Amino acid sequence: MNLEKSWRRLQQQVVETQVWKSIFRVGIPNTNRKRVLAVLGNVVLHLHPVKTRKSGVKMRYTWCAGGMTFFLFLVLTFTGLLLMFYYRPTIEYAYGDMLDLREQVPFGIMREMHRWGAHAMVITVWIHMFRVFMTGSYKPPREFNWNVGVVLLVLTLLLSFTGYLLPWDQLAIWAITVGSNMARATPLAGYEGPFAAQIAFNGVNLVTAGSDARFGLLGGRIVGANALLRFYVLHCVFIPLIAAFLMAVHFWRVRKDGGISGPL
């Protein structure tokens, strides 16, 4: 009891300092009015509704899998930004920069955080999808948000796929070679795909190894310098921007569709 009293006193003293008051405008939210203001008046917290269904707060229901996925996205954004200080996406430097990151950078766990975080995010996003399915939370009125979620799942895999190439080691180049070889089998659009050889003009094939879907993806006939640059830009800028936009839509729709799902 005494301990609690002194804790309260300490808390009181801290929140009454000028510094604290200048940062947190509402003080400790100890009344319902202040609890509302704490959420409404904070740029991060106002993504939430002021009140939430009690079932939506329970771990046993949500598993926090979606929240984990979002948090891992933030971790990956942050560690990825740090990695961008050191990494140059050219075949001359890329691998050497990886060695430097491993050997020269002090407290260097950001590559580890980024790699393991990426694996973890793929897994949490699957578990989130599984939870949403098993609770039937895709049913009306949440059909559209399930669709946004499916696109976000695909974007997560694409983010991981494009990031796979960047270390420019044997694992990277051959995993991307195996993966992108699929593109050359695209019906009509890949040069080994069904009916692609039939697309010809005056006997000249239009879909060749130098003009098909795989070429467009890699910027060349093999996984080389252009592919590295393309994957770098896709990985660091293009896909994260789309994913961030769709996440905003996803969270917004969670609220507009009536908050975290629960029995009707």
Added chain:
Amino acid sequence: MTAIKDIINWLASPAIAVTLSMVGLVGAMFCKPLWTKKGGILLFATLIGGFAFSFTDPNFRIVASMPDNVPILGMLFLVGFFFWYAMYQAHLNDARLAKGLPPLEKEDSDKKVFTWPDLVYVELISLIVCSIVMILWSIVLKAPLEEPANPGAAPNPAKAPWYFLGLQELLVYFDPWMAGVVLPTLIIVGLMAIPYIDTNPRGNGYFSFRERKWEIVMFCFGFIILWVVLIILGTFLRGPNWNFFGPYEYWDPNKLVPLNNVSVSEIFWVKWLKTALPAFWLKRELPGILLVLFYMGALPGLLSKTLFKRFYEKMGTVRYVVGVNLFLIMLAVPIKMYLRWIFNLKYIVNIQEFSFNI
């Protein structure tokens, strides 16, 4: 010991492993005692025990302890745990629903709590736990870095990123345009179509099995068997030249596997009619084309009158056609696998002229 390992190696071969996991999964979903706390402990103990036993084997250790395979093992445990946990809660609710009570979530969902502090604190705790796990994991396990990229020296086996290994496994049974383009596209389309096909209004917002048996069995079949099990197979059991290796087998690059697969056209014309293959592709491939047309074109109609009559009446024509086609394509994946394992069938339709092989 070696006898047990030989049996497990044999059980892990694709035909048997996929059969066992299919029968096991669907059977388990209807086996109520598994979805209690005792059943969970039993399942978990089996998984841990099997894993601990396997880890004493040097060949298993080589593959399982590669740093990039650690998350895949983690996924195996996490997906296993959450599958059990979802089914456990579903059965708790089912017992309540059978008695006419509302699901467990109902009581809670009628109440509302203030986001601050109730939700914000849960989020903060999750965030801290997640950070600690990530930091510890990053300190303990260094991110691997292999030799510098060399476009001239392909490793054997060359594997796609791990989450695509289920699709790479399908390359054994399908041409790349199917395994790498059409099927992934249909997975995405199929997932997106789920809320529009599923007209069952029950089971919205709570765990339940008895109210949504069909949906859950089909989804778990796709997710657990065709996605997760095939990833495990592709990661841990496919070695050099994409040959199969049991969990306790050494990845011998010189292992020889005879390939003598035949297509439907060869079976029909050469084996049955004892004539040469017709020169014209349409005549040659007619048996296979008719099979595919029957499967995709006539079967949905036949099923709507017989086995799926109930669904057809409930769903209406458009939903039924889309749903049953997606279902049949999903089912075609294991069907093609079994045709390969039993009849050494290579292609049902084999039109090399257009690179169009199914």
